[in-house]
Amino acid sequence: MRTFLLILAISFTLLSVVFAALPMDTLAFAPILLALLFIFLAFKKSDVAQRKFPKRLFIIAYLCALIVLGKTFFIKDKVAVDTQFEQQKKNTKQDAKKDLEQLEKDLE
Amino acid sequence: MKKYLFVFSTLLIFCSFTSEKSKSIPTGEKLIYAGSYNMSGLMTQLAQVTLSTDIVTTSKKSYLHLNCELETFSKWDRFFKIRDLYEAYVDPATLKPSLYKRSVDEGGWTKTEKYVFKNNIITSTVKRKNKPEKVATFSINPATQDVVSLMYKLRMLDVSKLKNGQSMGFRIVFDEEEIPVTVKMLGRESVHAGNLGEKECYKLSIGAKTDVLKGKDRNLIYLTSDSKKIPVLMKFSIPVGTGQLTLTSASGI
Known part of the structure; x- marks a missing residue:
């Protein structure tokens, strides 16, 4: 189960990076929110010693969210x-x- | 995308719908809109739509040039660049069209159209990308107009007396077809109108006998209920989704 959740978390985190780089505006939040959800579930299913990788994925997804927010508020169409x-x-x-x-x- | 742009232009055209009393269309008017499209439940801004008017003079006559441009925002240009131009050359007093031109460039797919109005006869010249030019002649109803000139003509009509649910009928030529269109009054609502601030508007529903527009009363135009009848918000529903045009700037009104 943990492996399955990690695969989903990695997939949506990668998608988040792509969407954050493209001019997708707030649409990029769709993969970011899904990534955060699966990262959280994977984190919960992980032993204490296994939690380093989900934490790193969380940082990437969090940075993507910041980039999207920054682009939304600071870059004018x-x-x-x-x-x-x-x-x-x-x-x-x-x-x-x-x-x-x-x-x-x-x-x- | 073609359907999306049809809706853009049609809605814009009907945007100018109402007016308590007939008034002429001002030259030098410029209305700028932000076009948004609903992607997975989120409105994403895609393009800028500009409506403008000016006078074009030949050796014998003066024409009112009604111009409608659609340009994608620069951030989208690299992925899907759109540069569309819709123009009508009309009699300044009656707004009867003499010439309608459309030039579409959507992600590299191009199409140009030219309709010359000679009384009740249209001579159309259409050129699609990688296809030979097609010239045709067809007759139209005397009241039929192109979408751009009809938009402005609608602004001169008196819709203030329309009761809720009451409709008006029109005919337009688009894509070498004559299409019946209805405009129905849905009431009044207060809407944010860009640099004009908060404005009370007529809420109108657009219906066309075409598969381009979807749903009942889901294609809406909000026009300021003052004498200027500025179209400030347009919502549309098409087979591939929904979107809206929001007025960001109005000048020369």
């Missing part, structure tokens, strides 16, 4: 300055002007 998109907008407006002038001719 913004759009990148996209020169290609800006140019596209200018071009499409110029094309539209030509289309409108052609439409005016057709309707005459």
